[in-house]
Amino acid sequence: MPAKELVRPCMDCKDAEAILDTRKRHYCGECFKAFASHKVLMRMSKYKQMKKTIGQAPKLLLPLSLGVSSSVLLHILNGDIERQLAKTFVNIGYELNMIVVDPSTILTPDTKHDQVYEAVTKAFSKLTFTRLPLHSVFEYVPDMKEIIQEYAGPRYIDDESRSDEYRLTAFRAAISTATSKADLDSVLLTRLVAGYAKSLGCETVIWGDSDTRLAAKTLAGVAKGRGASLTWSVSDGMTPWGVAFDFPLRDLSKPELEQFKGVCKELSDIVIPDEPVSDNVLTKNLSIDELMMRYVRTQGEKYRGVMANVSRTANKLESTTGSDDALCPLCGGHVGNVKGNSGVTVANQSSDNYSSKFCYGCMRSRPEATC
Secondary structure, three states, X not given: OOOOOOOOEOOOOOOOEOOEEEOOEEEOHHHHHHHXXXXXXXXXXXXXXXXXXXXXXXXXXXXXXOOHHHHHHHHHHHHHHHHHHOOOOOOOOOEEEEEEEOHHHOOOOOHHHHHHHHHHHHHOOOOEEEEEOHHHHHHHOOOHHHHHHHHHOOOOOOOOOOOHHHHHHHHHHOOOOHHHHHHHHHHHHHHHHHHHHHHHOOOEEEOOOOHHHHHHHHHHHHHOOOHHHHHHHOOXXXXXXXXXXXXXXOOOOHHHHHHHHHHOHHHOOOOOOOOOOOOOOOHHXXXXXXXXXXXXXXXXXXXXXXXXXXXXXXXXOOOOOOOOOOEOOOOOOEOEOOOOOOOOOEOOOOOXXXXXXXXXXXXXXXXXXXX
């Protein structure tokens, strides 16, 4: 009996009907998953090479938001680990740890997050998960309390008799604009992840940021005066805190990750979907990060190559500052001098004595900022 004629065969296997289109090619579900996984595993292969040189597997930390991107990355890495364990000669190449920062300590509590977190830990029962509140940043970055007090300035009163959770909530409540709140939350989240990674002895934090997300972060970082930190905030390399950042999903776009989720049944119940974009939200109520993400998502559909080049170009940046340059104690960015034409973000030289210690991006987001 002749085989069933395919209307539109997959361009890879030629044996199944194509259901997805990307990069001028069409794939069946299995071939598309293989295509996306290959992009990630090629970037992860360097850790297997590192194992051969140092004699032991490096520890990696994956911050998991339970969104599409980080969940797809977790699924791909877990699949690779299981395939390696099934072989006679195991060559995993790295030890994987997960951290989930409880969003209820940042945003409005959501029971859906608790349900998905439980589902994720059951689905990947062989992996190690740790869930931390945002105020744990005080525990893993011991000098953060002093940094925040100095950063907030003399008008901010810190009640040292209260809990860490209360003190952080009070500090965040003192931030007035949506952009400043989102900016400071991002800085605190990054510091918590980096601090926790160091406490575990992890060499690298692998972030689940797609090239869509990296492009938006690049544009937002420049707009917020944090251009100098692009050499590690969106690029693969060492950070000011002694732990490296890596972005294995930088060769895949957010729409491609959505496609991956659509053909992967295992992800159907363990991913929190993104909130739909509403056209009724006033622009003034959105942060710069949200605006840039919307812009990249809409324009990326039309000019994918242009948007992809944004993150690729940022990944080629190299810091021109020396080891003796002053670093912002809050975000780790360089504190430069505008008159010296250093090309790095600068602190606003005001009458406040503490202002010269922080970078321009952080000073713009402080409570009652006037710069």
